[in-house]
Amino acid sequence: MFGKIKSYSIEENKVFFVFEENVGRIEVINPWVINIFSPLKYNDHYSRAIENLELQPGSFTVEEKNCCVEIRTETLIVRVCDNFKVNFYDKNGTKLCEDYEFTREPFIRRGYGNILEEEGHKSEKNSDSHKIEIIKRLYGDEKFYGLGDKTGHLNKRGYSYEMWNTDDPSPHVESYKSLYKSIPFFITLRENCVFGIFFDNTYKSYFDMGKENENYYYFGADDGNLDYYFIGGNNIRDILLSYTNLTGKTPLPQIWTLGYQQSRWGYAPESRVKEIAEEIRKKDIPCDVIHLDIDYMDKYKVFTWDKSRFPDEKKTLSELKQDGFKVVTIIDPGVKKETGYEIYDRGLENKYFATDKDGLTYVNKVWPGDAVFPDFSQIKARTWWADNQKLMLEAGVAGIWNDMNEPASFNGPLPDDVQFENEGRNTNHREIHNVYGHLMSKATYEGIKKYSSKRPFVITRAAYAGTQKYSTVWTGDNQSFWEHLRMSVPMLLNLGLSGFSFCGTDVGGFSFDCTGELLSRWVQIGCFTPLFRNHSCAHTRDQEPWAFDEETLSINRKYIKLRYRLLPYLYDLMWNGENTGLPVMRPLVLHYEHDNNVKEINDEFLFGENILVAPILEQGKNFRAVYLPEGQWIDYWTKEKYKGKQIVLKEAPIDICPIYIKQGSIIPNYPDQNYIGEIKVKELILDIYEGNGIYSHYLDDGESFNYKNGEYSLYEFKKVSNAEEVIQIRKVHTGFEGYETFKVIFNKIAVNEVLFNDKKVEFTQGSNSIEFIIPAVEGTIIIR
Template identity: 65%
Template sequence: MFGKIISYVKDGNKLNIEFENRKGIIEIITKDIINIFSAFKYEDHFSRAIENLEIKECDYNIKKEEEFLEVSTGSLIIRVYDNFKVDFYNKNLELLCADYKAERKPFLRRGESQLSALEGHKLVDYNNNFKIQVVKELNGDEKFYGLGDKTGYLNKRGYEYEMWNTDDPTPHVESFKSLYKSIPFFITLTGNNTFGIFFDNNFKTYFDMGKENEDYYYFASDDGNLDYYFINGDNMCDVVSGYTYLTGKTPLPQMWTLGYQQSRWSYYPQSRIKELEKSLRENDIPCDAIHLDIDYMDNYKVFTWDNEKFNNPKKFLSDLKENGFKIVTIIDPGVKKEKGYHIYDEGIKNKYFATDKDGLTYVNKVWPGDAVYPDFSNSEVRKWWSNNQKIMMDTGVSGIWNDMNEPASFNGPLPDDVQFNNEGRGGDHREVHNVYGHLMNKATYEGIKEYTNKRPFIITRACYAGSQKYSTVWTGDNQSFWEHLRMSIPMLCNLGLSGLGFAGVDVGGFSFDCTKELLSRWVQVGCFSTLFRNHSALSTRDQEPWAFDQETLDINRKYIKLRYKLIPYLYDLLWHGESTGLPVMRPLVLHYSNDENVYEINDQFLVGENILVSPVVEQGKRVKAVYLPEGTWIDYWTKEEIEGQKSILREAPLDLCPIYIKKGSIIPNYPEQNYIGEKDIKELTLDIYPGNGQYTHYLDDAESFAYKEGKYNLYSFNMSENINEVDIEIKFPHSKYKKKYDNFKIVINSENISQVKFNNANINYEKQGKQIIILLPAIEGILKIYKLQ
């Protein structure tokens, strides 16, 4: 396609290469991030994922050899061959990633698939005619992670996927090639090397991770540019950081969004919500948010309220907020086609809706019946949609739930030739489909930010790479199946590796009927998911914590209260994630990639680096096989110390989720609350597992953007242990926020203590079971804990 290399020109951080048939560009973004580009459709990148990219100036050398052109950044060596074949080496000239130089050779498929279709089997179209295609060598030991929330297992080696945002309510299984999100990014782990590839192409794209042939893997697209980024890293954390350097980090949310959230299709009228509010408090279930599905609207018209179901929504939401409940309302993109409905009228007048190829407003059906679709690819339309958020914010809504934004439609999918503005370039549905939800989220974010000056809370079902800048996500319409509980863990972990650090699933399952055992086990996973929402579908059985029996209620209460205890730890992780790009919920392979035992672990995860969770995800199981990686781990419930790099069997009755804390950890805790902000917390509890470790705790106003101006506090705790004592140095490296803690409650998970001193003065302590409790004033100093000899 490209032909032989004819010439090359260095232009700043770009190397422009002239081939016989077309041009190629190697651009050095940083010494570890390289862009490979050729203009097949647009002369520029026209990226929806990458905004305000800072290109770091980098000295690089170019050397022309007989067979290739070599570029060296000091960290990477890139060799460019004829036909724009590109190989990547590390600085030691160890091969990381090479283009496959031969032709693709798919495995043989025997028989006539049309025959199986007679029985109802789904025909599979195997496409080999891609406009853009990059084929990479497989050397045998590669593992692949990322690609968003695709079904199946954590390691994607041997599977194939498509990036085409899809609303399919049938039970999601491993054979699903596409779901609601398109995140064309993956991480490759091979030998001692790690790298990532981000294929920034929002047309329909394809990823075959060694399924077609074990000699290669490929990514391809129907249209667009050849435009991918190679991201080098010493470890997987570096690669995630590099990817989010390109596409953006998950911003710090309001703290209340980390609380438990109760949802259902649907809670209405307002008397039903009052009943729910009463049940939550009477059953001692902490809760911060109630979600309203489509039935709160007037005839499913977005930005309206049904005044019969909610006779004074502004006062009603205000009263709920006084009692600690915030309301999150669903918004779909489909606008009801109805003259006199102001949203429709404004959109028609200003030509804000997508059209057919003849320029007529395109109409399909969703919940309100005939509906039209805002053209979010037009900045003017996004501004209009942003302005409409004021309607909801003025009513007292605290968050927006963007749904059906693949976009979904009932009268068949939107045709390929539906027309969009595409930022003035023009374009059809093939190009806009995968970024439609992403652009809707961006518009929603900007509107909420403008009208509240608070960190927006937006939940979305559909998105593209980079959506983490604007919204949290959930995995869509799952089912109340044990298999979907099991699958939720690798889905959430791969979402985290794909930059989406704030994610969750519908706890208990959306469709079908949940059982009490399934809900009891699912809440033990939801407790540690960043988005913690119980949600269920129309006409399914009740799924609230009290809907089954006392045992199920008690288990739900136990883990929801544990969640509230861990709120400061989760908030700290999100604060760190805004600079590192790392998620809250992480696969073990992220931090233990040198341990081959963790490559295929699908039923465990880390919360940060300090907490390991190994939930039971099979019906009837009361014993769990747990793998503990390198280090010493402490059983959260028994305080037993266990050396890692081995598997153990842990008794796991229905009310117990195996949880382990890494030795040397300091975990901040909050007291019990019915909702976040109920109490003015003056005392921070530090749950300490003696060893060598460091922890930084973060405190701000929990809702505004003042932290961007430095208005926050940092509390640093450095812990060291030797044979005689444990020392904890307390410092306050940043103190610009007016609120301060008065006291620290230090909980030492050890009985082996003879004396405690703080700043050289003896301190009283109290023994409680296997723990020692110490109360300190919240000042800088050194805490010394002497061991029994």
């Protein structure tokens, strides 16, 4: 495809190469991030993921060495050889990532696949070759993480996947190559190094992580440019920071979006919605959101209401709001083909819909019957779609749930030759398919922001790299299976390692019938999942917390209330993630990557850095082995202390999810409340554990963008544990009204005296802790 190097030249931060058969270039984005590019379709980048590329190349040198051209940055060595083979080393020459010198050699598959298929088996086939293929050498010590919410284990070594957004409602299993999202980014962890690769290509792409041959892994695509980013760093956190600097970070959401959310297909008519709302409050279950699925619409026409079911939607939503409920409504991309329906008429008049190859509006079938599809690849169509969000906001809707935006259709998938304007670069469905949901989310986000001036709450099923800037995501139509509960943990963890911090699953499972035990164990994970939504399918049994028995209701209430207590900690994690790219749910390997015991752990996770969660994922199980990494850990329920780097056996009856707190942690809590905003929180609860630690707590109005102008407060709590416990409280930034008092829960019982700013403080003794209240001012706590 390329041949030998004929010449090269340097222009600013780019090194251009002329080969015998093609051209390519290496671009130094910064000393750690290198772009490898060849204009096989477009002359320059045409990225939907990277919108504001910041260049900080620093100093670098270029020279010829041993038939290669060597580029040295401050941290990396990049060697470009014939056939555009590109190898990466650290600044000392240690091998990080090298192109494979040979062609692909898939292992032999013996027997006759067609005979298997006659009986109904699916016959696994080796992948065909692709227009673009980058083959990388395997050294044998690689662990692969990321690639979004693909099925399978946390470590993707030995798996192969396709990036082609796919709506497949059948039960998802480990052999699934495609789901709803295409996030072509992965992190490679080796014994002595770590790096990331982002393959920015929206065509159908392929990732074989050593499945077809243990000598190499590869990624490739059917069309588009050769365009990938090599991301170096000292640890996984560095890689995530650089990757999210490229594609964008999950923004700080409104705090109510982190509360519990109740959903079903579907809550209609309005009497059913009110019944659900009344039952939630009567059962003492904190809840902020009720979702409306497609049933609320008039004949499934987007941006409409069925007046027989919701005769006065503004009044209904206003009444729900008074009782503390926000309403989030589903919106699909398919627009009903119906003359006289304003959304259809306006879109047709302005040519906002995708067309067939002859220029006629393309028609397929979705929920409303014959439907047309907005061309989100054109700016005018996105602006129009953004303006339509005003219709929902005026009705009192607080957030928008984008579904069916792979796009899904009932009369077969959209053909490859469906045409899109693509902002002046006319193209077909092959290029737009994987970013269709991404562009829809972007339009939705911009519309809500424009007409509400609040941080938009958008949920999307389909996504591409960078969608995290605009939308939260969930893993799609799962099932009420124990296996799907188990699989949800690595799926969410890999989403987090792919830049998507604000993510979740349908708690309890969408299809099939849930059981009380399964919901009880699922809500224990949901408590620590950024998007915490119970959602189920039409014609399944009821799945609300009270739909089973008193024990199930009690367990749901227990963990939903725990979630509300932990909201300030979760909000801090979201604020921190907007700056660092770090997710909320974290695999243990993110913080302990040199511990070989954690690299394959699929059934535990960290909630931030301070809380370790080891859920029960099997039916009938009431105990489990828990691996605790280095340091000291405290059982959240019993306050027992354990040394790290060992496995402990934890009894976990149906109401207990094993939770451990890192030594020295300071965990902010809120008092009990039925919904965010029910009370004005004037007292922050500080749950403090023995040991050294430092914690920053963030506070703002919870909904606007004013924090970007400095309207926030930031507290720092620094704890030193020696002969006495010393906690220093500092206000790092004061731009928003703060708390009046701090309620301190110190998890130690052998306490004789408490001082704050040299004055004695009265404290009460509990079974495992002491409690006391101090003013929320700067100062020093001494506990003796």
